[in-house]
Amino acid sequence: MTNLTGPNLNRREAAGPKGEGKESPSTFPAYPEYKDSGVEWLGEVPAHWEVLPLKARFQVVGGSTPSADEEHWGGQITWVTPADLSSLPSLKVGTSARQITQKGLDSCGATMVPPGSLVLSTRAPIGSLAIASVPLSTNQGCKSLVPDKEKDSRFFAYLLKNSTEALNVRGKGTTFLELSGDELSSFKVTVPPQDEQSNVAHFLDHETARIDALVEEQQRLIELLKEKRQAVISHAVTKGLDPDVPMKDSGVEWLGKVPAHWEVFPIKRDLEFLTSGSRGWASHYSDNGAAFIRIGNLTRDHINLDLTDLQRVSVPKGSEGERTKVKENDVLFSITAYLGSVAVVPEELETAYVSQHVALVRLFKKKLLPSWVAYVTLSDVGKNYLSSQGYGGTKIQLSLEDVAELLVTAPPLDEQAAIISFLDHETARIDALAEEGDSVITLLQERRSALISAAVTGKIDVRGWTPPADTAPADRETRMETV
Template identity: 65%
Template sequence: MKRLRFAAQINPTKSEIAHEPRDAEVSFLPMEAVGDDGSLNLERTRPIGEVETGYTYFREGDVTVAKITPCFENGKGAVMRGLVGGFGFGTTELTVARPRVGLTSSEYLHWLFSSSPFRSLGEASMYGAGGQKRVPEDFFRDFAIGLPALAEQTAIAAFLDRETAKIDALVAEQEKLIALLKEKRQAVISHAVTKGLNPDAPMKPSGIEWLGAVPAHWAIMRLKRDLAFITSGSRGWAEYYADDGELFIRIGNLTRETLELDRSDIQRVSAPAGAEGERTVVAPGDLLFSITAYLGSVAVAPEGMEKAYVSQHVALARLTGAKLLPRWVGYIVLSAVGKTYLDEQAYGGTKIQLGLDDVANMTCIVPPLEEQKQIATALDKLTSEVDSLLAEAECAITLLKERRAALISAAVTGQIDVRGIAT
């Protein structure tokens, strides 16, 4: 058993490069150049004279770990390999560990720093407030490890390199499947809301370049022709937040993939009395649009939903139902043509947004009401099936990542003996 400071030098001094020319180029690593997966982006270089003050120093073979939240929890850190000139400087939010020659290997230290025991104890030791919490240097120095012989460290690192690569490949396959399923879902939605379910239906030009031909018996109109009204919440709702109040629907409760509300992070409010509160009460069947971020996010308020209000970032559109059904309009928004319209209407610089008039003027394809219902019902079924497949893939990723974390922890703590299998 050793404390880490006896196995590695923590934050070594840069005095060892005092003899280097100040104009010599070395690698420069801001935090974004250090990956959560141990990768490095070594595109940037700087002269030593520009970075020797105010930045963290490291050299070839050192191991770095981000010490600030949430980078530490996310696993940012890497073995410094391929540095220009053999040296580098980077963000001050990195802690550097230099293996002691003959005692510790860089790769083993990196896997140790990636392990759950190290991460959980480091997170518990953080000091500071909010987004400025950091792991103290003393935690690194005093962290106790059961240090195997150097040959066994090499075996452990080789074993983990190989086995985690297999797991990472399986995760990548599931992520590719998720991307393909999402593409298929949008493609099916887009085809259904522009072509219908009958492949033999006669077609006609829509007169809109990005929409193309539509079934001959469908109409084209603006959403406002079937609006009872459209509104959004006002600023200042924060003063009404209440744990035991009514639902408060924000952009985060809408998605660009489904018409259902996401209640995983729901806020509640005790709404003001009078018109200010009543005008933003959500009724079943109301369409809810994001108008200040993540344009194309939409939901349809379900039947039986408890009382809810909308924020100033959400447009509430209530239809008369004479020409358009809410779920039909919702699927138009989720389709490629809906996204095209909303993206074209968005304005602003760093903060893209829509006005209520932009939403009201959205182009809608209008089949007969009964056909709208049939298509929406078919899409409900299809998207539900796709969502089930997505959930299975996401569950598989979660299990694989848990397996990866458990494998790393077991190997670096000696719970499994890899000497005979890491060859």
């Protein structure tokens, strides 16, 4: 795979022999002659390209917000905010979360901008952008760039999407960053001849759509792997590993048949100790001290603790500290949110305590192994049970009695150990494939960013580019929807 240095690719790194591998900047030629743009983030640009402030090519139009009067809201005028821009699936905007009336528009002095205008978020977060597909207005957190009729907005849309960091540097404010109209108007950009703007936009439409399709393919694969993982766990803890084992009715409607030699009972039959953390320990948070296990340290996918975001606490003196201190092989359950989140305390864990939102289960281990209980909890059976037991209206939670009543399948201990070993191996294998997919997505997104940067700043020459013969060119609307 071609090595990419990222969005700030320079001309020498981007230039290379013209070949068949057109998926990276280094496979395209450089322009024959360059000049210093005079702008640090642009670097050198093709000698015949202009470098101009946006106001030389666009009219910058600010936004406004009508008062709360009922007659100003619920109309037919699209009224775009930064939130509307940040959640777009494509490079177009034609709808908004809220609409205003003509009276609302007139009352606040907002301006309608035509289709083809670039709508940019200029209040934190600065840089979200889309092309207007309908006439619209915006609030004061956005500004619109209205081009001349003959201008190709798509080129400048790609360029400004690639300029987020440079735009943010120009933002000002203490509570939140905001980019003023004057700063935006004076922001300098590359301006190729009109035909080259179209060439670059057409090239990027095609290439980013192709990369996005590969990303979607990887995302679908990762989702299938997650489904496979869940199915493997659920089957193993309810049917076992022997496909020919005699089965019996479990006596539980939602569990169905289980191996004939298995038992089914609540975990309280092998329960040594059950508790949850104390209230008010947030006041004891500190930069040093013991580990404090919260809901975020449990997951609904693994039986291992996630310690990437670990809070620490200065433990108050007294019995409460000892009661909530975890030991090796304790099983931890979320009881106030994300029901079904679980983890087994490993041998090497440092001194740690649980929060009030985590139940601590300590087993005798005469009938149940901790990892077995955790895997059953992760299975469809466990998740369905815990979800069905939750109460509390908007804040779903479990009582400690609900946890004690968790119904589990119970093979002999040696069979539990064998199935745990199988699941450890299989889930690790599936997780490795999913991580590989995530890595591919990261590389594709880096490649996409580098390709856009190289094209809109002239580090590569795509004037001679044509779509590969084996790919049918999508129409413009389709291409834009995939960006």
